[in-house]
Amino acid sequence: MSSIDFEILSRFREISRRLLELQKEVLSDTKITIPEFKMMTVLGINEKYNQTILSDFCDIDKPTTSRLINKMVEQNLVERKNDNIDRRITYINLSSEGKKILNELINKMMTFSKNYFNPISDNDKKTFINLLNKTLGKEEIC
Numbered sequence: 001m002s003s004i005d006f007e008i009l010s011r012f013r014e015i016s017r018r019l020l021e022l023q024k025e026v027l028s029d030t031k032i033t034i035p036e037f038k039m040m041t042v043l044g045i046n047e048k049y050n051q052t053i054l055s056d057f058c059d060i061d062k063p064t065t066s067r068l069i070n071k072m073v074e075q076n077l078v079e080r081k082n083d084n085i086d087r088r089i090t091y092i093n094l095s096s097e098g099k100k101i102l103n104e105l106i107n108k109m110m111t112f113s114k115n116y117f118n119p120i121s122d123n124d125k126k127t128f129i130n131l132l133n134k135t136l137g138k139e140e141i142c
Contacts, residue, residue, distance in 0.1 A: 022116065026109045031075070032101070035060060035068055040077065040094060040102045047093045054092060077101065 023034050032040070035058065042057045043049065049057070055065040069092055072078040077098035083089035094102060117125065133139065 018116070022109070022112050026105060026112055030101070030105070032077075032105065035064070036072060036077070037105060039065075039068060039072070040098060040105075043078065043092065043094045044099070044102050044106075048091055050089060050091055072098070 023037065027034065027037055038058050039054060042054060051065055051069060052062070055062045058065065060068070069078060073080065076095050078092050079095045081091045081093055083091065
């Protein structure tokens, strides 16, 4: 591994650590945990996920996913809905309260992230996004 590759990995670790701190700060005055926030965010994108898909998207093992969902149902953040055709399939959806809380948290996260990324020009942000996409094997979007 070259020294520049090592430096890139070091920077990614630092960014990851800082983003985790940002999430903790945003969630500090709530009872929402980071895994719950992650799950709510995934459900906010597409509400038709079953527990297995949620587990995969959130990178959480299935027993932990089940416990999280049960806790979030008790907190009225999510609800379970059976499939109309196959009653064995249960989908997890954000409740109206969950949607409201998620929107508040996302707005708070956006405020914090604006401050975090404020020193970077829009052009540099686009370049950064394109470089990240390149490392992920995705097309440039900016």
